[in-house]
Amino acid sequence: MSQSPFNGSAVPASLSGHRISRRNLLRGAAAGAGAIALPSLLAACGGGPGGDGKTVTMGSNASDPVPKKAFAQAFAAYEKQSEEKRTVDVNTVDHNSFQENISRYLQSKPDDVFMWFAGFRMQFFAEKGLLHDISDLWGDYTGFSAALKAQSTGSDGKQYLTPYYYYPWAVFHRKSVFAKYGYEAPRTLDEYLALARRMKKDKLTPIAFGDKDGWPAMGTFDYLNMRTNGYEFHKSLMAGEEAWTDRRVKDVFDTWRGMLPYCQQGANGRTWQEAASSLQKGESGMAVFGLPHPGQQFAEDEQDDIDFFAFPEIDPAHGQDAVEAPIDGFLLAKNSKSLKNDSTMESARDLLSWLATGKAEDVYLAGDPNNVAVSEDADTAAYTPLQKKAVDLIAGSKQISQFMDRDTRPDFASTVMIQAIQSFINEPDDIDGLVNGIERQKKTLFASDAGS
Amino acid sequence: MSLLTTRRTRRRGPRRFSARDRAVLGVLLGIPLLLDLVIVWGPTLASVALSFTGWDGISDIEWVGTENYANLFTNYPQFWPAVRHNLLWLGFLGLVATPFGLLLAVLIDRGVRFGRFYQSTIYLPVVLSLAVVGFIAQLVFSRDQGALNAILGDTESPTDWLGDPDLNIWMVLLAAAWRHTGYVMILYLAGLKAVDASLKEAAAIDGASETQTFFRVVLPTLRPVNVIVGVITVIEGLRAFDIVYAVNKGRNGLELLSVLVTDNIIGEASRIGFGSAIAVVLLVVSMGFVVTYLVQEIRGEKNR
Numbered sequence: 001m002s003q004s005p006f007n008g009s010a011v012p013a014s015l016s017g018h019r020i021s022r023r024n025l026l027r028g029a030a031a032g033a034g035a036i037a038l039p040s041l042l043a044a045c046g047g048g049p050g051g052d053g054k055t056v057t058m059g060s061n062a063s064d065p066v067p068k069k070a071f072a073q074a075f076a077a078y079e080k081q082s083e084e085k086r087t088v089d090v091n092t093v094d095h096n097s098f099q100e101n102i103s104r105y106l107q108s109k110p111d112d113v114f115m116w117f118a119g120f121r122m123q124f125f126a127e128k129g130l131l132h133d134i135s136d137l138w139g140d141y142t143g144f145s146a147a148l149k150a151q152s153t154g155s156d157g158k159q160y161l162t163p164y165y166y167y168p169w170a171v172f173h174r175k176s177v178f179a180k181y182g183y184e185a186p187r188t189l190d191e192y193l194a195l196a197r198r199m200k201k202d203k204l205t206p207i208a209f210g211d212k213d214g215w216p217a218m219g220t221f222d223y224l225n226m227r228t229n230g231y232e233f234h235k236s237l238m239a240g241e242e243a244w245t246d247r248r249v250k251d252v253f254d255t256w257r258g259m260l261p262y263c264q265q266g267a268n269g270r271t272w273q274e275a276a277s278s279l280q281k282g283e284s285g286m287a288v289f290g291l292p293h294p295g296q297q298f299a300e301d302e303q304d305d306i307d308f309f310a311f312p313e314i315d316p317a318h319g320q321d322a323v324e325a326p327i328d329g330f331l332l333a334k335n336s337k338s339l340k341n342d343s344t345m346e347s348a349r350d351l352l353s354w355l356a357t358g359k360a361e362d363v364y365l366a367g368d369p370n371n372v373a374v375s376e377d378a379d380t381a382a383y384t385p386l387q388k389k390a391v392d393l394i395a396g397s398k399q400i401s402q403f404m405d406r407d408t409r410p411d412f413a414s415t416v417m418i419q420a421i422q423s424f425i426n427e428p429d430d431i432d433g434l435v436n437g438i439e440r441q442k443k444t445l446f447a448s449d450a451g452s
Numbered sequence: 453m454s455l456l457t458t459r460r461t462r463r464r465g466p467r468r469f470s471a472r473d474r475a476v477l478g479v480l481l482g483i484p485l486l487l488d489l490v491i492v493w494g495p496t497l498a499s500v501a502l503s504f505t506g507w508d509g510i511s512d513i514e515w516v517g518t519e520n521y522a523n524l525f526t527n528y529p530q531f532w533p534a535v536r537h538n539l540l541w542l543g544f545l546g547l548v549a550t551p552f553g554l555l556l557a558v559l560i561d562r563g564v565r566f567g568r569f570y571q572s573t574i575y576l577p578v579v580l581s582l583a584v585v586g587f588i589a590q591l592v593f594s595r596d597q598g599a600l601n602a603i604l605g606d607t608e609s610p611t612d613w614l615g616d617p618d619l620n621i622w623m624v625l626l627a628a629a630w631r632h633t634g635y636v637m638i639l640y641l642a643g644l645k646a647v648d649a650s651l652k653e654a655a656a657i658d659g660a661s662e663t664q665t666f667f668r669v670v671l672p673t674l675r676p677v678n679v680i681v682g683v684i685t686v687i688e689g690l691r692a693f694d695i696v697y698a699v700n701k702g703r704n705g706l707e708l709l710s711v712l713v714t715d716n717i718i719g720e721a722s723r724i725g726f727g728s729a730i731a732v733v734l735l736v737v738s739m740g741f742v743v744t745y746l747v748q749e750i751r752g753e754k755n756r
Contacts, residue, residue, distance in 0.1 A: 419530060422703060
């Protein structure tokens with residue numbers, strides 16, 4: 001919690017009395033005020049750097065049972081192998097609350113190490129000076145691709161993130177449904193739409209679609225944009241450098257509008273879980289999701305039935321080059337008090353170095369098979385066929401994007417784009433009005449940062 | 453209370469307090485005064501001040517003048533719908549839910565059969581928090597898995613009660629009114645029990661009809677309850693938040709001012725200056741009602 005800047009007593013100054021008796025009264029009032037304010041001031045002075053230097057605190061957003069357990073196993077493995085008897089003290093916060101409170105968390109009393117996302121969302125805080133530079137650690141890291149390094153790098157060219165795992169977005173479907181009707185995975189948009197038309201004839205809803213939570217439809221936008229205009233355009237559009245009124249953006253919405261008749265209607269009233277469960281029930285044929293999403297709605301013995309294909313090609317110039325694969329990892333918080341202690345800092349860096357190894361990722365993924373390891377040294381032998389396919393998908397890609405809400409300013413994603421995409425789903429015909437509205441709001445948001 | 457004290461002091465005449473009296477009074481007045489300043493006025497004035505800045509919660513506070521307000525009124529598509537929804541909320545609770553609660557109270561007060569049963573059933577939703585009401589609304593109104601569409605049995609093109617931006621505000625209002633009605637009913641029921649039966653008898657002897665008796669005699673004697681119900685209705689209308697937030701985070705047809713404030717300030721967005729400007733608008737709207745109410749009250753005191 002942030003502290004109110006108003007602990008002082010402003011009473012006497014603002015209400016100086018006219019009569020002596022009243023002034024005395026106020027003096028008493030001020031004394032009473034002081035009696036209350038004093039303890040809180042004293043309390044604020046407590047605390048300070050401490051600890052034995054062997055314990056690293058970890059701010060975790062892994063509140064769901066599966067990841068939580070998998071992380072616990074990973075940290076236990078670290079403690080076991082640590083010769084200096086270092087320990088990790090995990091402080092788990094609900095995933096969404098963690099996300100919503102991140103700026104206050106990083107400014108007040110963060111843990112030493114915390115879990116966060118790669119890309120723009122990390123660079124934003126690096127720029128504000130809330131993260132420790134770990135470029136020297138990166139010098140010793142092995143097994144990370146250039147794309148991973150780029151996503152772990154701030155706008156100043158220094159590294160701030162130790163990546164841990166990622167998961168690709170793709171078009172998911174059930175093998176059994178595809179086998180039953182003799183469908184084949186499409187490679188181009190035309191084939192995709194032809195398949196959708198066939199599904200409609202077979203009384204299936206072609207594309208399951210839910211955007212009540214506001215973010216799931218962003219995946220579809222990103223893919224349409226990267227397939228139409230390429231990764232570089234996606235990056236500069238998200239960075240606020242391109243105009244949303246550009247012909248190229250309108251093309252994206254135009255293509256999307258052509259797809260909407262094949263999507264589940266009323267997407268704004270449907271959660272992604274409901275969309276995934278319609279895929280599970282075989283009511284709809286395909287859906288754009290991230291790797292961990294559909295599996296949660298499928299029973300244990302149906303997991304093998306989940307399959308996916310890469311989002312289809314639109315412009316041959318960009319093919320299926322880019323893949324959307326959000327990376328999660330670990331960072332050091334600058335405002336952590338215990339990190340000012342050198343031995344704690346040493347312990348935290350030791351932990352990061354261990355987490356950057358393939359072995360450390362193996363331990364985690366054994367407990368949470370819904371992601372894939374970022375390190376090339378990780379052991380892929382134990383992967384499920386779906387995980388193996390995910391690795392191939394990422395390995396075959398030329399660029400990795402992070403997802404709209406990780407590739408752009410948080411305020412732009414959450415207060416402009418969520419609403420814009422939802423209103424597009426409601427009224428797909430007014431594309432000009434839509435992009436004009438986005439562009440106007442974008443200008444004020446991105447301009448506000450230029451000044452500070 | 454304050455009237456009483458002034459009267460008493462006047463009777464006693466100007467007399468000086470002893471030092472000890474002053475100390476005691478000072479402490480006793482100082483503590484609430486400080487709490488009032490720190491908890492109510494401090495944050496209020498801070499919000500007003502912040503609404504003229506472009507603060508993002510991290511960088512230095514930067515003065516931007518009225519830019520936030522200009523942006524809000526011209527360049528924030530959710531703002532006007534939110535204002536409309538807040539007013540609609542207020543109107544619906546005030547003109548539909550509250551009179552309906554009064555009607556139920558009158559019916560139960562006249563002694564319908566199973567009155568006790570109705571009374572407890574209708575009051576039951578009041579003990580639920582609005583977030584829970586929002587959750588129940590989802591169970592009932594969800595398009596694919598909701599109870600209502602299951603009963604209607606339209607599987608071809610089921611109505612999207614909570615996803616259709618023209619429809620969902622009414623469904624949510626229905627859920628909010630469901631709770632509000634019970635609240636209003638219980639307040640009026642207590643008021644009606646306290647109405648002196650001889651008043652009604654006197655009216656009947658004078659030849660007043662049932663309706664006349666109710667509107668001319670009973671309702672005016674309920675004035676204190678009317679005031680409380682009015683205040684509660686306005687508060688509920690302006691602070692509405694939990695139910696839409698539980699349904700869909702207050703987006704897509706369910707925008708409310710309180711939600712916009714939260715989205716901008718609490719979320720990862722951290723547009724604290726901009727969010728404060730929305731909060732100030734909400735404050736100004738509330739002030740309109742507060743001032744009207746106070747003027748009425750003060751006039752009432754004078755006339756008495």
